[in-house]
Amino acid sequence: MSTEEQKESPEAAAPAPREVKCVVLTGFGGPKMVRCQKKPEPSAKEGEIGDRVIGFCDYKAWSEVVAIPSQFVYKMPENMSFQDGAALPMSYLTAYILLFDIANLRQGQSIGDRVIGFCDYKAWSEVVAIPSQFVYKMPENMSFQDGAALPMSYLTAYILLFDIANLRQGQSVFTHSVGGGVGIAVTQLCHMMEDVKLFGTASYQKHEAVKANVDHLFDHVVDYPQEVRKLSPEGVDIFLDCLCGEDANKGISLLKPMGKYILYGSSSIVTGETKSFFSFAKSWWQVDKISPIKLYDENKTIAGFQLRHLLHKQGQHQYVKEIMNKLIKLYSDGKIRPCIDSAWAFEDVGEAMQKMQDRKNIGKIILDPTLEPKPKPVSPARTHTTSQCSEDKENTEDQQ
Amino acid sequence: MSTEEQKESPEAAAPAPREVKCVVLTGFGGPKMVRCQKKPEPSAKEGEIGDRVIGFCDYKAWSEVVAIPSQFVYKMPENMSFQDGAALPMSYLTAYILLFDIANLRQGQSIGDRVIGFCDYKAWSEVVAIPSQFVYKMPENMSFQDGAALPMSYLTAYILLFDIANLRQGQSVFTHSVGGGVGIAVTQLCHMMEDVKLFGTASYQKHEAVKANVDHLFDHVVDYPQEVRKLSPEGVDIFLDCLCGEDANKGISLLKPMGKYILYGSSSIVTGETKSFFSFAKSWWQVDKISPIKLYDENKTIAGFQLRHLLHKQGQHQYVKEIMNKLIKLYSDGKIRPCIDSAWAFEDVGEAMQKMQDRKNIGKIILDPTLEPKPKPVSPARTHTTSQCSEDKENTEDQQ
Numbered sequence: 001m002s003t004e005e006q007k008e009s010p011e012a013a014a015p016a017p018r019e020v021k022c023v024v025l026t027g028f029g030g031p032k033m034v035r036c037q038k039k040p041e042p043s044a045k046e047g048e049i050g051d052r053v054i055g056f057c058d059y060k061a062w063s064e065v066v067a068i069p070s071q072f073v074y075k076m077p078e079n080m081s082f083q084d085g086a087a088l089p090m091s092y093l094t095a096y097i098l099l100f101d102i103a104n105l106r107q108g109q110s111i112g113d114r115v116i117g118f119c120d121y122k123a124w125s126e127v128v129a130i131p132s133q134f135v136y137k138m139p140e141n142m143s144f145q146d147g148a149a150l151p152m153s154y155l156t157a158y159i160l161l162f163d164i165a166n167l168r169q170g171q172s173v174f175t176h177s178v179g180g181g182v183g184i185a186v187t188q189l190c191h192m193m194e195d196v197k198l199f200g201t202a203s204y205q206k207h208e209a210v211k212a213n214v215d216h217l218f219d220h221v222v223d224y225p226q227e228v229r230k231l232s233p234e235g236v237d238i239f240l241d242c243l244c245g246e247d248a249n250k251g252i253s254l255l256k257p258m259g260k261y262i263l264y265g266s267s268s269i270v271t272g273e274t275k276s277f278f279s280f281a282k283s284w285w286q287v288d289k290i291s292p293i294k295l296y297d298e299n300k301t302i303a304g305f306q307l308r309h310l311l312h313k314q315g316q317h318q319y320v321k322e323i324m325n326k327l328i329k330l331y332s333d334g335k336i337r338p339c340i341d342s343a344w345a346f347e348d349v350g351e352a353m354q355k356m357q358d359r360k361n362i363g364k365i366i367l368d369p370t371l372e373p374k375p376k377p378v379s380p381a382r383t384h385t386t387s388q389c390s391e392d393k394e395n396t397e398d399q400q
Numbered sequence: 401m402s403t404e405e406q407k408e409s410p411e412a413a414a415p416a417p418r419e420v421k422c423v424v425l426t427g428f429g430g431p432k433m434v435r436c437q438k439k440p441e442p443s444a445k446e447g448e449i450g451d452r453v454i455g456f457c458d459y460k461a462w463s464e465v466v467a468i469p470s471q472f473v474y475k476m477p478e479n480m481s482f483q484d485g486a487a488l489p490m491s492y493l494t495a496y497i498l499l500f501d502i503a504n505l506r507q508g509q510s511i512g513d514r515v516i517g518f519c520d521y522k523a524w525s526e527v528v529a530i531p532s533q534f535v536y537k538m539p540e541n542m543s544f545q546d547g548a549a550l551p552m553s554y555l556t557a558y559i560l561l562f563d564i565a566n567l568r569q570g571q572s573v574f575t576h577s578v579g580g581g582v583g584i585a586v587t588q589l590c591h592m593m594e595d596v597k598l599f600g601t602a603s604y605q606k607h608e609a610v611k612a613n614v615d616h617l618f619d620h621v622v623d624y625p626q627e628v629r630k631l632s633p634e635g636v637d638i639f640l641d642c643l644c645g646e647d648a649n650k651g652i653s654l655l656k657p658m659g660k661y662i663l664y665g666s667s668s669i670v671t672g673e674t675k676s677f678f679s680f681a682k683s684w685w686q687v688d689k690i691s692p693i694k695l696y697d698e699n700k701t702i703a704g705f706q707l708r709h710l711l712h713k714q715g716q717h718q719y720v721k722e723i724m725n726k727l728i729k730l731y732s733d734g735k736i737r738p739c740i741d742s743a744w745a746f747e748d749v750g751e752a753m754q755k756m757q758d759r760k761n762i763g764k765i766i767l768d769p770t771l772e773p774k775p776k777p778v779s780p781a782r783t784h785t786t787s788q789c790s791e792d793k794e795n796t797e798d799q800q
């Protein structure tokens with residue numbers, strides 16, 4: 001615990017604050033080890049311009065903060081306060097940013113544009129750098145929170161349905177986690193097509209909220225393959241699996257001829273704080289390996305999709321850009337509408353993550369650094385899941 | 401040998417001939433065991449109408465003849481000679497037929513329509529029955545031989561490219577056997593799209609004939625993955641594999657991110673008369689089984705496609721019908737044009753098959769029962785690959 005600490009008086013006269021709030025995983029043990037801390041603001045590297053940078057990343061980013069990975073840095077203009085300029089609401093997977101690029105403005109972008117972007121890791125911070133090819137201008141009518149909630153879920157859903165599965169009119173689609181970000185995006189995109197039948201699972205307590213989105217809704221714990229077969233003996237045309245493990249085999253066996261199974265996540269591996277390692281190993285072994293010859297005999301397709309790899313390991317930003325532009329158009333036309341479960345201050349990140357891990361959210365959870373933390377009890381228990389943003393920099397190990 | 405045989409004098413006064421020519425595999429041993437024989441004309445089953453029926457099927461059909469598999473039978477009108485009515489040119493995979501259905505006329509069909517159809521096995525005969533849902537009217541401008549060559553190759557190519565792989569402008573496609581029926585169809589369909597780059601393999605002796613169809617052509621025996629990587633270091637978007645075996649692994653590893661590998665045949669298993677069993681077993685073991693989790697990590701899709709299963713085991717005739725209608729339209733519009741290598745009399749089936757097995761054909765090989773057999777040497781060697789159509793019915797075992 002120790003650190004109730006030496007509030008470093010911010011040197012008010014300095015040209016700009018040199019610390020930013022960020023979310024850090026301080027040790028092994030799940031959400032309760034996640035802390036909001038202040039860290040030195042990321043500084044530009046050789047060849048870079050800015051001193052104040054801005055961005056976001058995916059939910060595996062909690063191990064350190066903003067070791068800027070790329071040569072792209074966006075500087076804030078002089079007349080903008082740090083807090084205004086770097087307002088970076090984020091979800092666990094996405095964020096929106098204000099664009100302040102003095103060196104790398106791209107066609108159609110201006111200083112001060114409101115933008116959406118993607119970065120790899122190290123994004124749960126008020127300020128991060130982001131490569132300019134991963135930045136998209138937000139439409140006028142998009143709120144910041146919608147901007148944070150939209151990209152990852154809808155990109156994933158769009159690519160699953162319209163590139164990999166090649167959804168056609170009259171087909172049937174099965175999707176898990178109908179109440180999740182991708183699940184909601186899948187249902188909205190399917191409803192844009194004529195005569196698509198939707199099957200899905202969600203925890204029973206979410207059924208009331210999401211049942212209108214699908215034709216047939218099941219609790220995940222029931223024998224859903226059997227229930228689907230009762231309604232559609234042949235199976236389904238498209239099976240979207242974000243769970244992995246034994247659900248992969250169930251999904252593949254539930255395909256119609258010409259059916260397509262796509263694995264795009266592994267939620268079943270994240271089952272809780274202590275079970276995760278074993279559930280990971282179990283999940284790996286539960287998934288049958290498949291010979292292409294079997295697919296040939298059965299006229300089936302299996303596919304995998306992972307947006308993070310696509311963007312940050314495989315350099316497919318041009319492909320992603322084309323789809324992002326379509327999604328931004330769909331949003332502007334009112335055809336899709338992100339569903340936001342709740343927005344949280346950085347200081348309340350633990351609580352937010354716990355809600356996600358307990359699968360109590362319907363739609364996206366947003367981390368918003370502009371929000372004030374919730375009032376806390378006077379003497380919080382040591383193991384409670386959130387902490388006020390402490391202002392120590394590097395001595396967080398003491399807190400364990 | 402024995403049978404130099406008792407030419408059964410066809411009873412000229414009978415209302416219609418009760419025998420039809422068909423191609424029969426008379427024993428184990430490849431093309432030289434294939435014979436043209438006369439068999440009793442297939443008769444209609446209970447619930448059926450006709451006595452003279454008509455159709456075709458795929459190349460595994462040589463073991464018996466026309467044990468009519470379905471409740472659909474088409475009867476010839478009185479005023480039509482048997483030979484005229486039942487003119488059924490066939491390729492090893494396809495055939496065209498004249499439609500004589502008195503009971504099951506479907507919307508848009510009339511007695512005497514020239515049609516294309518699909519049946520399962522038992523089709524290398526002048527006359528077979530064919531389920532009416534597998535019958536498509538030929539357009540006016542389609543020759544019988546085109547009608548025989550078109551369906552299987554173009555259906556396969558269309559489904560591979562536009563359903564499973566979801567080909568987009570700007571993508572790259574690799575296909576084996578550029579000189580084969582499906583290979584030619586793939587190149588023609590790709591050329592309908594803007595800016596698609598084509599890679600392919602063909603035996604060296606075919607290069608001159610097919611090199612104009614693709615951007616980059618290799619002999620299959622060279623290290624083609626390496627050659628492709630020289631030209632396109634990232635790999636290809638779509639890999640179509642009709643070979644199986646070790647080519648499956650090569651194809652999957654040659655995929656770009658978001659790439660799609662499709663196995664739609666196993667030609668490498670058919671390498672010769674004696675090697676086929678071992679090459680089958682070898683091929684099976686050579687193909688790596690794949691975990692969906694690996695596909696998830698690599699953003700890849702693998703798929704299998706087999707038209708025969710789709711039509712005759714999985715009942716997807718409605719799906720096939722939609723695509724056949726598109727293909728017939730494309731043919732009528734002059735956008736696709738089947739490539740026919742050669743047409744053969746039933747009596748010369750052995751020679752035709754040998755050519756196919758030796759991979760000397762460019763395009764489809766057609767079996768056409770209206771053709772006269774080639775003149776034979778006066779004293780043919782006993783093991784030569786063809787035989788005059790013998791007129792014994794069931795005693796073919798004697799010939800071995």
